[in-house]
Each structure stands twice: as structure tokens, then as C-alpha cells.
Amino acid sequence: MVRTVYSPEYCLQYLEQYASKEIFVIGLILGQKTGARENVIHLARTPDEKSSENSSETTFESDKLESKTLLNVSEAWVADHAKHVTRMLPGGMFVQGIFITSDEDIFEDPNSFSKVRSVVNHIHKVMSANQCMFGNCPLSNERLILHMSTSTKVLTCKSVEVGTPVKSTVIKPVEWKFLPKVQQWQRLDCYYEFDDVYPVIVKKSGISVKQQFQQILESAHKTIESSIMFIDGELKENTEVLEQILKKRKPKTHSKMQQQELPKSMNVSLFVPFENSLPESVEYLECDGSIHFSGVVSSSVFMYPKATVGETIAAVKQDIIRSLASRFTMHCDALIDDNLLPEEKVCFNEPPRRVLVPVGSLYLCDYLFPGEAPAEALLSVRELLDLQITEAEVVCDVETPADTSEFDALDKDTSSEELLATPQEASQFMYITGICFAMFVLIVSIIIHYYDAINEVFSKFVS
Structure with a gap:
């Protein structure tokens, strides 16, 4: 059975736009694959590889023209593009392959096809390095290769399996x-x-911010994977189809036009079973500090209406973890000092927040650091997605900036310096407070117990 892929018509116009210029272009195919159907949502041209800063303008122009061939394409550059674009995709969406506009027939020329296969395999390898980014589609190891000839305008699409030996x-x-x-x-x-509060334990080899965040991410991954998802407050079977759920809720009195319209959104809630929120074993260690990880992650997932509840659950969980992994990576890359324990007694860090950007009939996302304006998202969309949008189209209210008023008050309060003198003293204070509370409960229990016994003896004596 031949594999069928569906895409919006503007993708054809996008290909013809570059093919008509008779230039070589390589880019990414973005889409979603479910058991019901495979949909492509967008084609994103890979930006030209940047030359060294020391090269002259003449050299840059000649290098740029020279690189406009398939054999001169850098696999690492295309894979890096795929990595950055994946951060912008909601859960359930993946880089499904690559597209090319060129004069030569890439499927007939052995050298060209070998290069194409090398590119998709390198993308697969890079995306497999970070499991929490969900870079590779779990449903298939096959990647799409779409080619449009600049001379004949003939469109050809084939698929190859990645992660396998060349001969096979x-x-x-x-x-x-x-x-x-x-x-x-x-x-x-x-x-x-x-x-959540996570302990910071500095070993002899030391620990960096990136290492600590990776531990937090792995812990959050396990918690979210164990959670149970409710759609509009109801628990559904994994085999149910979203379209069927919507039809059951629509009144029969509605017209056919109203019945065909899908509601704007469905609300999803994730609940973590209590037994899964407890650690398997408790180990008491002296901590060098702690990280209070607090905030709300906004998730907006877009699914094909005939997708199942099980596929939807996987997409929502992927979206939350992918968003966390993206923010952690961007935050760590922006840090000047990778030392986990700063000289300050209290250190406040705000990772980038999520904003939505329109692509066709759905939304992808981007991330803005504190102080950045929506105009910053336009640069990412233009460079990574090859799209032109306006600042007004960027949805910025899905997540609000962090409220630092409580932290600012704590930082200025000199009376709290003794309690927050060092991370070790802060941990010790919390430990002592716990013991005092337990002793208080024990004393109250003893008093109540003996009070009941004295009352019983007194009542017998009176009688």
C-alpha cells in the first residue's frame, strides 16, 4: 500500500515560488502522523549557512553562490535547523523529512541521493541525542524526501528509512x-x-546548572508520563476518536453547518496518582542548597480530528516536556556563569516564556526572554520558518511574566539574612523546624491521652 501524505495547497505554491527562480533550496517538512492520516502543516526553507566574520563581502557572495548545490550542503547545518524548529512545534508535530528544489534528479543520481540520505540520517542522529525533545516521530523511522525539478516543475516524493545500514x-x-x-x-x-523543591548536592566533581536542570527534567518527565489525562473533565478510553467525542456533545437540533464546525478548544487536565508522586526510596543527605521550581506551563496541542485519545494524550505530554526541555536549553545557553551555587544568598532565574505564532490554520510557538518584545519572535519565525507575520499576530498572553515582587521583598529584607546566610544553614533550619513540629504534636497527644485517663478515674471516684 502506497503511503499518502496530505498538505495544504499553499505548500505547492511555496515550492513553485523557489522552483520558478531556478535556484537550489533545501528545507524541512513539518507535520503530524497518526494512525488515521499523515498531514503536513508547513515547509520551512533552511537558511543559508553563515560564513566567517573575517571573510570579505566579495568572498561571502561567491561562497553563497557556490553553496547553492546539494553536494555542498552541510548535514550539521540542516540538522541544527531541525533542532531549533522542533522547539517551535507543539506536541504531536515532528520534522517529517526534507524538501529540495533543484535541476538534477536527486533520486536517479547516486551521488545526490547518497547526500540526501546522509542529511536525513544526520537529522535523526542529532534529534535522538535529547530524548526529552521528542525530535523523532515514534510511529515511524521513515523520512519523507520531496523534490521539485526547477526545469520541469515535476514533483516527486519518496521515503527512506533512517538509522539503518546503507545497503539495507x-x-x-x-x-x-x-x-x-x-x-x-x-x-x-x-x-x-x-x-517542587529539588535538593542541590555538590559532589567532588562538581555540578553545573545544565546537569541539575537535566535531573529536574528527568524527574518531571517521569511524573508527567505517569499522570492521567481528563478531556473536559471526563476520563476517556484510549481508543476513542476526538471527532466522535465532539459529535456526542452536539445537540441534534443544530444545523448541518454548525455540526461540521469544531469547537475552538478542548480543556485538558493532568492528574498525577498519589503513589507516583512519592519517591521509591528516601535517602537522607546533606544538601548544599535547593532549587524551588515553580510556575505554570501553557500547552496548546493541535490534533487531526480523527486522532485517538491515546494519540492525543501522548501529544499533550510530549508538548509539556518538549517545552521544558527547550526552555532549559535556551536558559543554560544564555547563562554567563554555569556555576550552580552563586555568591548571592538567593538567586532568582526566569526562563523564557511561551508565545504562539500562526502558521496556516494552527499555531506553533516561540520563546521570549524577560524584557524581550513580541517583535523578537518575528525574527525567529522569518529565519527558521521562512514566514512573514506581523507583531499583532503573535499571541503573548498564554503565559504571563513571573511576579518577582515577593522575591524582591525577600532580597531587600535584611532581617532574613541570618536565615538565608548559606544554602547549608537554610536546609538545616527547615530540618530543625520539622523536628520541633513533630515534638509539639507528640506532647499534645500525650496530654490528651492522660487527660482522658484522669477524667475516667475521676468519674469512677465520684460515682
């Missing part, structure tokens, strides 16, 4: 269909709250 690579034909109508998507919104 199988090339399969793919049928690509362009949809004249806008694809309908079902939106699911979720707000997941974090309020």
Missing part, C-alpha cells in the same frame, strides 16, 4: 496530495503547574 535502505514511493480546503484541527489546551 529501502526507497518507497509516496503519494502527495494537496488539499484545496483548509485542514481542520482540534485544539487542546492544558495548563500544568509546577511547585
Whole structure:
């Protein structure tokens, strides 16, 4: 059975735009694959590789023209583009392959096809390095290769399997269909709250911010994977289809036009079973400090209406973890000092917040650091997605900036310096407070116990 892929018609116009200029272009295919259907949402041209700063303008122009061939493409550069674009994709969306506009037939020329296979394999390898980014689609190891000839304007699509030896690579034909109508998507919104305290234990080898955040991310990953998802407050079977759930809720009195319209969004709630929120074993160690990880992650996932609840659950969980992994990476890359324990007694860090950017009939995302304006998102969208949008189209209210008033008050309060003198003293204070509270409860219990006994003796004596 031939694999079929569906995409909006503007993707064809996007390809013809570059093919008509008779120039070589390579880019990424972004989409979603479910058991019901495989949909492509966008084609994103890979930006030209930047030359060294010391090169002259003449050299830069000549290098730019020279690099406009498939054999001169850097696999690492395209894979880096895929990594950055994946951060912008909601859960359930992946880089499904690459597209090329060129004069040569990449499937007939052995050197060209070998290069194409090398590019998709390198993308697969890079995306596999960080499991929490969910860079590779779990449903298939096959990647799409879409080619449009700049001379004949003929479109050809095939798929190859990645992560396998070259000799065993199988090339399969793919049928690509362009949809004249806008694809309908079902939106699911979720707000997941974090309020956890993690110990900081500095070993002899030391520990960096990146290492500590990786531990937090792995812990959050286990917690979210163990959670149970409710859609609009109801627990659903994994085999149920989103479209069927919506039909059950619509009144029969509505017209056919109203019945065809999907609601703007469905609310999703994640609940963690109590037994899964407890550690398997408790080990008492002297901590060098602690990280209070607090905030709300906004999640907006777009699913094909015929997708199952099980596929939707996986997409929502992927979205939350991918968003955390993206923010942690961006935050660590922006740090000047990677030392985990700063000289200050209390250190406040605010990772970038999420904003939504429109792509076709759905939304992808970008991240803004504190103080950055929505205009910063336009640069990322233009460079990474090859899209032109306006600042007004960026949705910035899905997550609000952190409220630092409480932290500012604590930082200025000189009376709290003794309690927060060092991370070791802070941990010790909390430990002592716990013992005092336990002793208080024990004393009260003894008094109540003996009070009841004295009353019983006194009542017998009176009688």
C-alpha cells in the first residue's frame, strides 16, 4: 500500500515560488502522523549557512553562490535547523523529512541521493541525542524526501528509512496530495503547574546548572508520563476518536453547518496518582542548597480530528516536556556563569516564556526572554520558518511574566539574612523546624491521652 501524505495547497505554491527562480533550496517538512492520516502543516526553507566574520563581502557572495548545490550542503547545518524548529512545534508535530528544489534528479543520481540520505540520517542522529525533545516521530523511522525539478516543475516524493545500514535502505514511493480546503484541527489546551523543591548536592566533581536542570527534567518527565489525562473533565478510553467525542456533545437540533464546525478548544487536565508522586526510596543527605521550581506551563496541542485519545494524550505530554526541555536549553545557553551555587544568598532565574505564532490554520510557538518584545519572535519565525507575520499576530498572553515582587521583598529584607546566610544553614533550619513540629504534636497527644485517663478515674471516684 502506497503511503499518502496530505498538505495544504499553499505548500505547492511555496515550492513553485523557489522552483520558478531556478535556484537550489533545501528545507524541512513539518507535520503530524497518526494512525488515521499523515498531514503536513508547513515547509520551512533552511537558511543559508553563515560564513566567517573575517571573510570579505566579495568572498561571502561567491561562497553563497557556490553553496547553492546539494553536494555542498552541510548535514550539521540542516540538522541544527531541525533542532531549533522542533522547539517551535507543539506536541504531536515532528520534522517529517526534507524538501529540495533543484535541476538534477536527486533520486536517479547516486551521488545526490547518497547526500540526501546522509542529511536525513544526520537529522535523526542529532534529534535522538535529547530524548526529552521528542525530535523523532515514534510511529515511524521513515523520512519523507520531496523534490521539485526547477526545469520541469515535476514533483516527486519518496521515503527512506533512517538509522539503518546503507545497503539495507529501502526507497518507497509516496503519494502527495494537496488539499484545496483548509485542514481542520482540534485544539487542546492544558495548563500544568509546577511547585517542587529539588535538593542541590555538590559532589567532588562538581555540578553545573545544565546537569541539575537535566535531573529536574528527568524527574518531571517521569511524573508527567505517569499522570492521567481528563478531556473536559471526563476520563476517556484510549481508543476513542476526538471527532466522535465532539459529535456526542452536539445537540441534534443544530444545523448541518454548525455540526461540521469544531469547537475552538478542548480543556485538558493532568492528574498525577498519589503513589507516583512519592519517591521509591528516601535517602537522607546533606544538601548544599535547593532549587524551588515553580510556575505554570501553557500547552496548546493541535490534533487531526480523527486522532485517538491515546494519540492525543501522548501529544499533550510530549508538548509539556518538549517545552521544558527547550526552555532549559535556551536558559543554560544564555547563562554567563554555569556555576550552580552563586555568591548571592538567593538567586532568582526566569526562563523564557511561551508565545504562539500562526502558521496556516494552527499555531506553533516561540520563546521570549524577560524584557524581550513580541517583535523578537518575528525574527525567529522569518529565519527558521521562512514566514512573514506581523507583531499583532503573535499571541503573548498564554503565559504571563513571573511576579518577582515577593522575591524582591525577600532580597531587600535584611532581617532574613541570618536565615538565608548559606544554602547549608537554610536546609538545616527547615530540618530543625520539622523536628520541633513533630515534638509539639507528640506532647499534645500525650496530654490528651492522660487527660482522658484522669477524667475516667475521676468519674469512677465520684460515682
